Structures are given as C-alpha cells and as structure tokens.
Amino acid sequence: MKEYLIYLANAHPNFRKAELESLATLNNVRVDLSSHDESSPFMIVQLEDDDAARKLVDRAVLTRGIYELWGKGNTLEELHSDVKTRYKALREPYMNSTFKFQVLDFQGARKSKRRHLQIIDSFMYLQFKGKVSLENPQQIFTILQTYTIDKDLCPRKEPDYCWFGRQVHLSARSRGxxxxxxxxxxxxxxxxxxxxxxxxxxxxxxxxxxxxxxxxxxxxxxxxxxxxxxxxxxxxxxxxxxxxxxxxxxxxxxxxxxxxxxxxxxxxxxxxxxxxxxxxxxxxxxxxxxxxxxxxxxxxxxxxxxxxxxxxxxxxxxxxxxxxxxxxxxxxxxxxxxxxxxxxxxxxxxxxxxxxxxxxxxxxxxxxxxxxxxxxxxxxxxxxxxxxxxxxxxxxxxxxxxxxxxxxxxxxxxxxxxxxxxxxxxxxxxxxxxxxxxx
Ligand SMILES: C[S@@+](CC[C@H](N)C(=O)[O-])C[C@H]1O[C@@H](n2cnc3c(N)ncnc32)[C@H](O)[C@@H]1O
Structure with a gap:
C-alpha cells in the first residue's frame, strides 16, 4: 500500500466521506477513510496504487484531486526533511519525465510570483533530469499548504501544515x-x-x-x-x-x-x-x-x-x-x-x-x-x-x-x-x- 493525499472541496464537509465511500464501493477500491476530519480539506489515505487513486476520485464532486505523498510537515523545513528521507525511491520512475511544479494554498493570502518561485526552487535537490514543461507536463509536483484564518479574518503568514506530492488525478469537480x-x-x-x-x-x-x-x-x-x-x-x-x-x-x-x-x-x-x-x-x-x-x-x-x-x-x-x-x-x-x-x-x-x-x-x-x-x-x-x-x-x-x-x-x-x-x-x-x- 502507498500513501496518498486527498485534497477535498471546502463545501458540504459532512457529505465528503460518504461520497468517497460510495465511490470506493462502486469501483471496488479498498480504502480506510476513518481519518477524515470535517474541519480540514486534507486527508491521507493508503491505497494499492495510482490506478486505485484515480478510480476513487475520478467522478468525485466534493474532492478536488489526489496526490502521491512524498512528504509532510508543520513547516517548509519539516516538509523538506521528510521529503529528503523518501524521495530517492519515489522519484525513480519520473527522473526523465517532463514536469512542472505548482503551489496550492488553502486559505492562504495571495503570494507574489517571486515567493512561489522561492518555494519551488527550494526543491532543487530532487534533481529531475527531464525538461520543464508548463503547458503539457507529464508530471505535476505540488506543494500544498493550509493556513489558519485569524480573528481579524486575515490568514496567518506561515502555513499550519504543508505536504508535497505528485499529482495523480484531478476529480470531476476540478474538471468543472x-x-x-x-x-x-x-x-x-x-x-x-x-x-x-x-x-x-x-x-x-x-x-x-x-x-x-x-x-x-x-x-x-x-x-x-x-x-x-x-x-x-x-x-x-x-x-x-x-x-x-x-x-x-x-x-x-x-x-x-x-x-x-x-x-x-x-x-x-x-x-x-x-x-x-x-x-x-x-x-x-x-x-x-x-x-x-x-x-x-x-x-x-x-x-x-x-x-x-x-x-x-x-x-x-x-x-x-x-x-x-x-x-x-x-x-x-x-x-x-x-x-x-x-x-x-x-x-x-x-x-x-x-x-x-x-x-x-x-x-x-x-x-x-x-x-x-x-x-x-x-x-x-x-x-x-x-x-x-x-x-x-x-x-x-x-x-x-x-x-x-x-x-x-x-x-x-x-x-x-x-x-x-x-x-x-x-x-x-x-x-x-x-x-x-x-x-
Ligand atoms: C421537489 S419537486 C422535484 C423537483 C425536481 N427534483 C427538480 O429538479 O425539478 C417534487 C415534484 O413532485 C411532483 N409531485 C407531487 N405529487 C406527486 C405525485 N403524487 N406523484 C408524482 N409526482 C408528484 C411535483 O409536481 C414536483 O414536480
């Protein structure tokens, strides 16, 4: 079994788990969804492989997408230390693929392009050999961050939690x-x-x-x-x-x-x-x-x-x-x-x-x-x-x-x-x- 991160929609949180359970039943996918927390749109699950991940979220309406998990942490530093312990085994099949990086923030304040590039550049140590392709990459690597909204309704400067992963599939919701x-x-x-x-x-x-x-x-x-x-x-x-x-x-x-x-x-x-x-x-x-x-x-x-x-x-x-x-x-x-x-x-x-x-x-x-x-x-x-x-x-x-x-x-x-x-x-x-x- 492999670890995957599910990025859920920030809508109807009490319906999300039931929808995924039904899609798992429909597609014969073995998955334990007991870690679902209605207050967070992120959830880590164990799945057989990418195919099971794709089947689970393909027609989901209250899920955005699913990512093969390469690391997680309370801060970007913690995230990097975790990724560094796992990436060598994970990156092998994608060494020569065309790729791009993206940053997805949940409740975060708008960031400058420069800040996003700084975050992306901090993953240089992955040393992929393929070409960067912004239009049509074979692989998309994603940094996901969640922020708390303060009492004054402004998001905090630093994220509460970060994940890094390879995008496996986007749901019907993300397809519009x-x-x-x-x-x-x-x-x-x-x-x-x-x-x-x-x-x-x-x-x-x-x-x-x-x-x-x-x-x-x-x-x-x-x-x-x-x-x-x-x-x-x-x-x-x-x-x-x-x-x-x-x-x-x-x-x-x-x-x-x-x-x-x-x-x-x-x-x-x-x-x-x-x-x-x-x-x-x-x-x-x-x-x-x-x-x-x-x-x-x-x-x-x-x-x-x-x-x-x-x-x-x-x-x-x-x-x-x-x-x-x-x-x-x-x-x-x-x-x-x-x-x-x-x-x-x-x-x-x-x-x-x-x-x-x-x-x-x-x-x-x-x-x-x-x-x-x-x-x-x-x-x-x-x-x-x-x-x-x-x-x-x-x-x-x-x-x-x-x-x-x-x-x-x-x-x-x-x-x-x-x-x-x-x-x-x-x-x-x-x-x-x-x-x-x-x-
Ligand atoms: C809440 S509406 C359904 C709305 C529908 N889901 C839609 O998207 O438009 C309930 C429908 O039941 C119909 N209806 C009321 N009594 C009925 C009955 N005895 N047999 C069949 N339909 C009935 C009404 O005419 C109404 O169109």
Missing amino acids: VVDEYEIAKRPYYGTTTFESELSLVTCNLALVQKGQLVLDPFVGTGSFLLASGYFGGYTYGSDIDFLALKGGKPEQKCIKRLKDNFEHYGTENKFGDVLCMDFTNNALRKNLKIDTIICDPPYGIREGLRVCGTNDIASAELTMNKIICGEKAFLRKDYVPPKKTCSLDFMLDDLLKFANERLPIGGRLCFWMPAADNEDIPTLIPQHEGLELIHILVQHFNMWSRRLLVYVKRDSSYQGITVTRDQRKHKNNFREQYFNRFK
Missing part, C-alpha cells in the same frame, strides 16, 4: 462539472430545480453507473436525471404535474423542456422518457427492475403534494356516471382526474415499499427529506425492513434542514427495522411546521 451544470446554464429549469453540486453528489451516493436504469419518480425539471445522464445512467422519470414535464402550456412559444437540457449537454442518448403519473397509483409494471431510484419528493411548500382522488364522494359518483359521446367520461383520453392533497409521510412509505420491490440486491434508493431543525431526528426517518439505511446527511437552512437518506436493498437474510408513518405520526408534518414558522 459543477459550474457546467449550474442551474442558470440549463435551457430549462423551474422553482423546484435542484442545485447542480448536490444533484451530482446524490448520483454518486446512489452509485449511478453507465448503462443502468435510473428512475426519479418526482422528476419535476429533471435535475437528478440530468446529473445521472452525466454519469452514464439511462434515465426515466414521472411527475403528477403535466406542465412540469412539458415545460409549459402548449400554446406558449419557445417552450423549453427536460429533453432540451439533455440535448444542451450532449447526453440526449441517456434520456429515456418521462411519464405523467401519480406515484401512489403507479403504472409501471410490477416486474420492471430499476437499478437506482433518486428523488426529491414534494415538500408541499413550493409545489403541490397531491395524489389522484377526491374527498368529495358526491361529485366522484357524478363523474363515474357521466357519459360523453356515448363513452364513460373517465375512460376518455382527455379526462383529467381530480386530485387531493396528501401527506409527505404517506408518499414516503409508498416510496420505500416501491424501492424494496423494484431494486436489485445492492441497489440504492436516495431521496431528500425536509425536517424542522428542532425535531428528534431518528424517529422522523422512514425505514423498511428490506432496506438498510446507510447514510443520513444533513444540509442546514435557516430553521429547517433537509436530509439526504441513502438506503441499500438487502437480500432476504437481512432483518432491518420498519418505521411506518403511524410511528412517525404528529412528528413529521413538515408543511404545517414550515407555515407555522417552526413554533
């Missing part, structure tokens, strides 16, 4: 995927569109893979499907709201819709289709296997939390008996079924049951669930005996938060727990709590 998929850059988006960074992270936690079938049963404007398409999944979705799928009323000019987003990113061959359907009255055939289910179910705040049906029995009976042109009205193509409101809890129980029936062993269900911040969290989380809840990852907002729940379908020997909506009753009415300002 988060910016590329930013909401404002998509042709089609709406009020419920999910941000690009966490959509992509959700797909990594869901283990979306090339050629596998991904379903978002509450697809809206399709953020999760778009992100899944980027990772190579074949995507399908459904939504009760016809206008969300169509992107607007037919008479509106220049309507943009979900498929346009896929065409914009050149992933149209990853877009299967979308279906207008009430998830709780599911039309998908029972034996249809779905590899991955990802969604952001309706919270009932910006969008309706509705199902087909009515509480008005009298009008329902009238509708049942209505005949148009000799045909029962409710069997006609143009029939629009009535809708009634429903609770999120009801919907989530259906979602877990559906996932348990459709996912293959090892398949994942990932969904976002809103909650008030002052609630007793464990009793809020729905559970199904056939699905193991492996991650609860919280994103905080003002007064409320949403959790990304990650479940894995287990085989029949697994005996999980069941937490149904009756057990969660009165604790979980997010809509009511939201409009009462969480009092």
Whole structure:
C-alpha cells in the first residue's frame, strides 16, 4: 500500500466521506477513510496504487484531486526533511519525465510570483533530469499548504501544515462539472430545480453507473436525471404535474423542456422518457427492475403534494356516471382526474415499499427529506425492513434542514427495522411546521 493525499472541496464537509465511500464501493477500491476530519480539506489515505487513486476520485464532486505523498510537515523545513528521507525511491520512475511544479494554498493570502518561485526552487535537490514543461507536463509536483484564518479574518503568514506530492488525478469537480451544470446554464429549469453540486453528489451516493436504469419518480425539471445522464445512467422519470414535464402550456412559444437540457449537454442518448403519473397509483409494471431510484419528493411548500382522488364522494359518483359521446367520461383520453392533497409521510412509505420491490440486491434508493431543525431526528426517518439505511446527511437552512437518506436493498437474510408513518405520526408534518414558522 502507498500513501496518498486527498485534497477535498471546502463545501458540504459532512457529505465528503460518504461520497468517497460510495465511490470506493462502486469501483471496488479498498480504502480506510476513518481519518477524515470535517474541519480540514486534507486527508491521507493508503491505497494499492495510482490506478486505485484515480478510480476513487475520478467522478468525485466534493474532492478536488489526489496526490502521491512524498512528504509532510508543520513547516517548509519539516516538509523538506521528510521529503529528503523518501524521495530517492519515489522519484525513480519520473527522473526523465517532463514536469512542472505548482503551489496550492488553502486559505492562504495571495503570494507574489517571486515567493512561489522561492518555494519551488527550494526543491532543487530532487534533481529531475527531464525538461520543464508548463503547458503539457507529464508530471505535476505540488506543494500544498493550509493556513489558519485569524480573528481579524486575515490568514496567518506561515502555513499550519504543508505536504508535497505528485499529482495523480484531478476529480470531476476540478474538471468543472459543477459550474457546467449550474442551474442558470440549463435551457430549462423551474422553482423546484435542484442545485447542480448536490444533484451530482446524490448520483454518486446512489452509485449511478453507465448503462443502468435510473428512475426519479418526482422528476419535476429533471435535475437528478440530468446529473445521472452525466454519469452514464439511462434515465426515466414521472411527475403528477403535466406542465412540469412539458415545460409549459402548449400554446406558449419557445417552450423549453427536460429533453432540451439533455440535448444542451450532449447526453440526449441517456434520456429515456418521462411519464405523467401519480406515484401512489403507479403504472409501471410490477416486474420492471430499476437499478437506482433518486428523488426529491414534494415538500408541499413550493409545489403541490397531491395524489389522484377526491374527498368529495358526491361529485366522484357524478363523474363515474357521466357519459360523453356515448363513452364513460373517465375512460376518455382527455379526462383529467381530480386530485387531493396528501401527506409527505404517506408518499414516503409508498416510496420505500416501491424501492424494496423494484431494486436489485445492492441497489440504492436516495431521496431528500425536509425536517424542522428542532425535531428528534431518528424517529422522523422512514425505514423498511428490506432496506438498510446507510447514510443520513444533513444540509442546514435557516430553521429547517433537509436530509439526504441513502438506503441499500438487502437480500432476504437481512432483518432491518420498519418505521411506518403511524410511528412517525404528529412528528413529521413538515408543511404545517414550515407555515407555522417552526413554533
Ligand atoms: C421537489 S419537486 C422535484 C423537483 C425536481 N427534483 C427538480 O429538479 O425539478 C417534487 C415534484 O413532485 C411532483 N409531485 C407531487 N405529487 C406527486 C405525485 N403524487 N406523484 C408524482 N409526482 C408528484 C411535483 O409536481 C414536483 O414536480
């Protein structure tokens, strides 16, 4: 095993380890991530070789890159003493490669070019024989330094810690995927569109893979499907709201819709289709296997939390008996079924049951669930005996938060727990709590 330094993103620190664990599972990479510290974007891990390192970070969104570790220390002096004990064995394969050096500072003050060159020159003793190439080097050697921000919000002059290493691979984040998929850059988006960074992270936690079938049963404007398409999944979705799928009323000019987003990113061959359907009255055939289910179910705040049906029995009976042109009205193509409101809890129980029936062993269900911040969290989380809840990852907002729940379908020997909506009753009415300002 060799030592590698992972440089993580300074964003969503509580999601970073879970993302890397999922990528390790997906790529069959053996790695111990227990040294991860949410307060630092640097982490040292042991890996088999460069290939494992590449696989681990290639599609990561909350990681920047990975470096073969050549040394570390509290100061530049300490770093040099460590590098000097290791470099002779490490440098051999790269003696004649073209190369360049770079300095990456985390939270450091802007430094002059002269200071950077001084730091780089201090590594002269490595004595590489290859040519320097700033444009297209075969190897990039990196000095990474982290600084503390003082009480006056200025970074300290001297770094807290330094590392030196050979760059092995940069992640999807460093290749620009988060910016590329930013909401404002998509042709089609709406009020419920999910941000690009966490959509992509959700797909990594869901283990979306090339050629596998991904379903978002509450697809809206399709953020999760778009992100899944980027990772190579074949995507399908459904939504009760016809206008969300169509992107607007037919008479509106220049309507943009979900498929346009896929065409914009050149992933149209990853877009299967979308279906207008009430998830709780599911039309998908029972034996249809779905590899991955990802969604952001309706919270009932910006969008309706509705199902087909009515509480008005009298009008329902009238509708049942209505005949148009000799045909029962409710069997006609143009029939629009009535809708009634429903609770999120009801919907989530259906979602877990559906996932348990459709996912293959090892398949994942990932969904976002809103909650008030002052609630007793464990009793809020729905559970199904056939699905193991492996991650609860919280994103905080003002007064409320949403959790990304990650479940894995287990085989029949697994005996999980069941937490149904009756057990969660009165604790979980997010809509009511939201409009009462969480009092
Ligand atoms: C939070 S939004 C999803 C947003 C989506 N992730 C996006 O990026 O646009 C929830 C969606 O669920 C849909 N919905 C509400 N009730 C539904 C039901 N019973 N069956 C299917 N979809 C439903 C809403 O129309 C809404 O588009």
